[in-house]
Amino acid sequence: MKPIQVGLMGIGTVGSGTFNVLQRNQGEIRRRAGRGIEITMVADLDMERAKSVVGGAARVVKDAREIIANPEIDVVVELIGGYGIAKQLVLEAIAAGKHVVTANKALLAVHGTEIFQAAADKGVMVAYEAAVAGGIPIIKSLREGLTANSIQWLAGIINGTTNFILSEMRDKGLDFDVVLKEAQRLGYAEADPTFDIEGVDAAHKVTLMSAIAFGIPVQFDKAYVEGITGLAATDIRYAEQLGYRIKLLGITKRTDKGVELRVHPSLVPSKRLIANVEGAMNAVVVHGDAVGTTLYYGKGAGSEPTASAVVADLVDIARLADAEVAHRVPPLAFQSHTLEGAMGSLPVLPMSEVVTSYYLRLRVSDEAGVLAKVTGLLANAGISIDAVLQREADEVGGEGSTQTDLIILTHETREGNMDAALAEIQALPTVLAKINRIRKEELN
Ligand code: NDP
């Protein structure tokens, strides 16, 4: 069978990994795919760097539209990133009848509905394994391996940069900025690292997983997004003392009222496997009604781990390009006409409707009755307390200090209920600073 011809747009971190993996393993890949997969054109703004990666093995151009215009190219691999030119190129490639592989979670989480529709209209595939959790085949697992299940929830460490930062801060006591620079040097961080540290990148990924898990459209605009910039080293330490680790989790959950879709730092019991995922590693826990809980672990970023997923998509396309459209796996796992509309029976819930438990840190006056007042207000709101930790004032503020930290773990309650209780507690004259609230997930 004629080799499938691929045009690569953007040969930076992931693009160069893709080129190298495909070159190195081409023999085995051909035996698996049943035909050769050849990158015959590469487009990059930096043509000299591109040429240094590909040697003479592919034609290098500056203008990615030359790839789209080439009738010999069957598949376009978009590894530029962002929503700007990447979106235009992907839509133009689809319009030209090319299959598309992309690692661009930002693009698909925000414009996925338009892109998947355009691909369906044209009868081409859009594959995006590398967009979520890098080298971990989580899209394939959710879309195919777990297809028998009614998925109940999933939770993942799906941003390597923030997990690397949290791990290094905890283990080595390094400063946030130092660790972020190292993550950038290692090629984990996005072009704009605020996407990593503010939770946006994780929200892009969990939005895609939510759509596949529950058969709903991609709805990034409905995701609750909170990053790690508000986390204090003190909270990491107190969490450890209480038997928890703090991780930035992307969570999506099916409930009676709809779907929870959220990213925020979370306390996770230290004994859970996912709590022990360190450095830039990623992990996703998925709970299906038939299979129970499953865990997927691996490198979520970096040149060749991500390339591993890009090349796997190319193999899928090489196998299915000539198949009937109806025989392909739908991009969002469910047949597109069966996706629940945004107003269907599975709406994405506002954060006020999310039910979870909490870690609260209060800086309070070290005087009699403070704890009773705070716990009384929580009890009035129907919020049950799981554990309380009160530090010695001297330990918190130095010798003779009149302030201390009160740490409270609660049982589950509705976020809206917690908001109202915290507003009352915050107004107490004995509460001396903004209350720090971190959600807690037992994941059992
Ligand atoms: P890089 O910045 O390393 O690479 C992007 C490349 O695209 C650069 O070489 C850039 O050139 C080139 N480029 C920019 N504009 C154009 C254009 N108009 N035409 C052709 N080439 C262009 O990014 P990454 O490889 O890190 O990321 C690529 C995608 O993969 C992104 O969507 C990212 O989110 C995703 N991803 C990245 C992972 C990682 O570990 N890095 C993991 C998973 C997904 P120049 O440098 O000259 O601007």
Ligand code: HSE
């Ligand atoms: N910036 C992302 C991360 C790259 O740190 O996980 C992988 O998507």
